[in-house]
Amino acid sequence: DAKTTQPNSMESNEEEPVHLPCNHSTISGTDYIHWYRQLPSQGPEYVIHGLTSNVNNRMASLAIAEDRKSSTLILHRATLRDAAVYYCILRIGGGADGLTFGKGTHLIIQP
Amino acid sequence: KAGVTQTPRYLIKTRGQQVTLSCSPISGHRSVSWYQQTPGQGLQFLFEYFSETQRNKGNFPGRFSGRQFSNSRSEMNVSTLELGDSALYLCASSTRVAGGQETQYFGPGTRLLVL
Numbered sequence: 001d002a003k004t005t006q007p008n009s010m011e012s013n014e015e016e017p018v019h020l021p022c023n024h025s026t027i028s029g030t031d032y033i034h035w036y037r038q039l040p041s042q043g044p045e046y047v048i049h050g051l052t053s054n055v056n057n058r059m060a061s062l063a064i065a066e067d068r069k070s071s072t073l074i075l076h077r078a079t080l081r082d083a084a085v086y087y088c089i090l091r092i093g094g095g096a097d098g099l100t101f102g103k104g105t106h107l108i109i110q111p
Numbered sequence: 112k113a114g115v116t117q118t119p120r121y122l123i124k125t126r127g128q129q130v131t132l133s134c135s136p137i138s139g140h141r142s143v144s145w146y147q148q149t150p151g152q153g154l155q156f157l158f159e160y161f162s163e164t165q166r167n168k169g170n171f172p173g174r175f176s177g178r179q180f181s182n183s184r185s186e187m188n189v190s191t192l193e194l195g196d197s198a199l200y201l202c203a204s205s206t207r208v209a210g211g212q213e214t215q216y217f218g219p220g221t222r223l224l225v226l
Binding site: 042045046087091102103104 | 146158201216
């Protein structure tokens with residue numbers, strides 16, 4: 001399975017943008033890039049996903065490199081509630097297999 | 112719409128016992144997946160059920176099993192519990208649409224402690 005690499009932790013200030021990187025150099029042409037996050041004492045929740053083009057939703061933006069070997073999750077204005085572990089996950093197109101979680105990035109938000 | 116519910120939320124068992132955890136998916140969702148989360152191994156996929164059939168399975172021993180009922184509710188069972196089975200067990204439901212990129216909605220989990 002294609003793997004992802006994320007920094008163990010990142011720190012940001014409240015109300016500032018946050019850029020969470022993810023490297024996936026062995027991504028295949030049919031792999032979708034998904035992001036989930038897990039707030040303390042909760043189950044993971046979906047954030048965003050994309051294939052080739054940049055994607056935006058009410059929670060975040062996903063910027064995908066042209067060669068697709070890396071991507072960046074962008075939180076435009078971090079709040080304390082965004083403190084969580086963020087997971088970058090690759091999912092095979094057309095498949096419905098389980099999510100393969102890595103270690104993720106522990107995002108710390110300073111007030 | 113109500114979210115994914117899991118019962119019980121907390122459970123304490125002793126080695127050698129068995130345990131059954133329950134998951135009620137979001138209304139209309141027919142796929143239920145189970146995950147185990149431990150500090151050492153992180154989040155790992157156990158198995159997925161769709162239309163009462165196991166569709167996918169992770170790399171776990173046969174002591175871990177599950178089933179799904181006609182109303183899409185699912186149970187997972189762990190027999191002959193070991194200390195290493197202490198974990199947060201998460202259930203996720205989805206619509207399992209064609210293309211396989213559907214969002215998975217997670218419940219709050221059942222925290223199992225094996226003594």
